[in-house]
Amino acid sequence: MKYKLLGNTGIRVSQLCMGTMTFGREADRYASEAIFKRCLDHGINFFDCANVYGDGVAETILGELIADHRQQLIVTSKCGAQFESGINSQGGSRRNIIASVEASLRRLKTDYIDIYFLHRFDDHTPLEVSLRALNDLVVQGKVRCIGVSNFSAWQTMKACGLTRQNDWAPVDCIQPMYNLVKRQAEVEILPMARSENLGVMTYNPLGAGLLAGKYGQDHTTGEGRLAVDDMYRKRYRESWMFDAAKQFGEFAVDAGYHPVSLAVAWVSRNKAVTAPIIGARSVEQLDDSLRAADIDLTDQLYDAISRITPRPPSPTDRSEEQIKADNDNN
Ligand SMILES: NC(=O)c1ccc[n+]([C@@H]2O[C@H](COP(=O)([O-])OP(=O)(O)OC[C@H]3O[C@@H](n4cnc5c(N)ncnc54)[C@H](OP(=O)(O)O)[C@@H]3O)[C@@H](O)[C@H]2O)c1
Structure with missing residues (x-):
């Protein structure tokens, strides 16, 4: 396992981050513990969580698991997505952010969260309100660094501008979706992250399992x-995605890799990415993702995989910029 600097924070994180969205859901307490231990054995020091994962159960399980290792680990959580049923238990209000962090700290049984994310942009709360509340949490020592997830590039840069203008704790980290069939981040988000030296943890590296090579066109069984999950079924519903996943799976096997390992390695290879967040319901699934850390993708292999799916168009409609972006990533 290699370790990388997380943007401008000075914190060193493993090249893979373990996602805990399956903890307490597809992975029961026993399976979650086995996954956690396997990660530690492989040198992973980076764990991603959120208050909404399993309605708080993932944080509770993670809290028990990290107890004996807290100082060695970098642990994230998030707030802002609808939590339980309260009408104010969502969004970027000061009220929700403070209530959410207090509850997450209790579940995680820790005094501080290393990176605390706004889970998504909130159209109904001025960004200043959320960022001031997050700054206060940093000053109080409850949060070390701030991140934003599922923000567009302009929303992220607006947040960066406001923190600079007000001398608040900076936005250090972003968490966008990114995989071989979801490449929108390449257009603005990843170039922005390189320009600002933001830490980048990308999620859904396998397209929620699509790129694992286990689905045919019929993915309903x-x-x-x-x-089983409507939200993900809709996200990955296009038939071209299944064609691409099939082509990618065959390509991976021909190249001598498990598709899961190669899909994660492809995300990792992007220069803007600090760590893909991997996901698994069992140690057996996890092992395929962990093997990505041993793959040193050549330019030739990387380009061949990248050609399987269309690159999104450049942000300015000028083909010259598209060419520059292609060159920048190699
Ligand atoms: N910020 C956000 O909005 C956001 C959103 C989503 C996730 N995340 C974070 O990112 C993490 C990873 O996301 P993700 O779980 O969606 O990642 P993913 O890598 O796209 O999907 C992981 C899923 O793929 C399947 N899989 C994994 N390894 C496999 C293998 N070897 N063979 C067959 N199937 C395999 C499993 O699902 P099945 O067994 O059910 O098929 C597993 O749960 C999450 O835990 C969470 O921490 C963040």
């Missing part, structure tokens, strides 16, 4: 997430 079985226990996998795309078969």
